[in-house]
Amino acid sequence: QVQLQESGPGLVKPSETLSLTCTVSGGSMSIDYWNWIRQPAGRGLEWIGRIYTSGYIDYNPSLKSRVTMSVDTSKNQFSLNLRSVTAADTAMYYCARGPSGWFYFDYWGQGTLVTVSS
Amino acid sequence: EIVLTQSPGTLSLSPGERATLSCRASQSVPSSYLAWYQRKPGQAPRLLIYGASSRATGISGRFSGSGSGTDFTLTISRLEPEDFAVYYCQQYGNSPQTFGQGTKVEV
Numbered sequence: 001q002v003q004l005q006e007s008g009p010g011l012v013k014p015s016e017t018l019s020l021t022c023t024v025s026g027g028s029m030s031i032d033y034w035n036w037i038r039q040p041a042g043r044g045l046e047w048i049g050r051i052y053t054s055g056y057i058d059y060n061p062s063l064k065s066r067v068t069m070s071v072d073t074s075k076n077q078f079s080l081n082l083r084s085v086t087a088a089d090t091a092m093y094y095c096a097r098g099p100s101g102w103f104y105f106d107y108w109g110q111g112t113l114v115t116v117s118s
Numbered sequence: 119e120i121v122l123t124q125s126p127g128t129l130s131l132s133p134g135e136r137a138t139l140s141c142r143a144s145q146s147v148p149s150s151y152l153a154w155y156q157r158k159p160g161q162a163p164r165l166l167i168y169g170a171s172s173r174a175t176g177i178s179g180r181f182s183g184s185g186s187g188t189d190f191t192l193t194i195s196r197l198e199p200e201d202f203a204v205y206y207c208q209q210y211g212n213s214p215q216t217f218g219q220g221t222k223v224e225v
Contacts, residue, residue, distance in 0.1 A: 004162075045206060045217035060214045094163070103210030104153040106174060108162040 002027040004095050004109035012116050018082040022095030029053050033098035034078045038091040050098055051078055085116045120145055120209050122218035129223045137194040139221045141207035146187045151211030154183055154192045158203045
């Protein structure tokens with residue numbers, strides 16, 4: 001069974017970069033797309049972007065100017081960097097798998113709360 | 119982008135009752151590319167339905183999805199205690215993919 005686990009700092013200062021890593025276990029990363037999704041408190045889910053092991057990347061236009069994603073198949077990990085964060089970026093961040101290139105998500109991590117505050 | 123509106127915001131029901139959750143899109147969802155997820159506190163979201171009506175692997179037959187165009191429904195035929203949770207719809211037929219605000223099914 002595929003499992004995903006997010007890791008990274010729970011507190012980031014305003015204007016700095018939020019960096020998270022998702023570790024994938026129980027399966028190969030090779031044929032699927034790997035996504036980041038977030039949910040601010042009291043608000044809906046927002047798709048951030050996805051990456052394929054070939055390096056193909058697709059970002060939500062609303063965040064594209066601040067987001068970078070990368071993948072390291074040797075470690076079965078993919079990462080998210082979100083630059084110039086503000087309080088509006090405070091959210092629960094999830095990583096999730098998009099099976100075989102589909103845009104729905106069949107496996108999710110439990111999520112990690114990131115707070116932006118000085 | 120397509121805006122998804124879920125209703126009701128909260129559904130108060132008892133175990134054994136039928137739950138009907140609605141997801142309405144601001145424009146037609148191409149190819150009925152709509153999914154439903156269940157989320158419980160402290161747990162990872164779980165995929166229930168994709169393609170508007172296809173159950174994900176391991177999902178009980180009491181969950182069913184229907185609809186097309188702009189109107190979609192998730193039905194839970196007989197609520198079990200473990201079904202009380204928040205449910206989200208997601209459209210993935212139009213980029214960027216978007217989610218509804220969620221419906222909480224409570225006892």
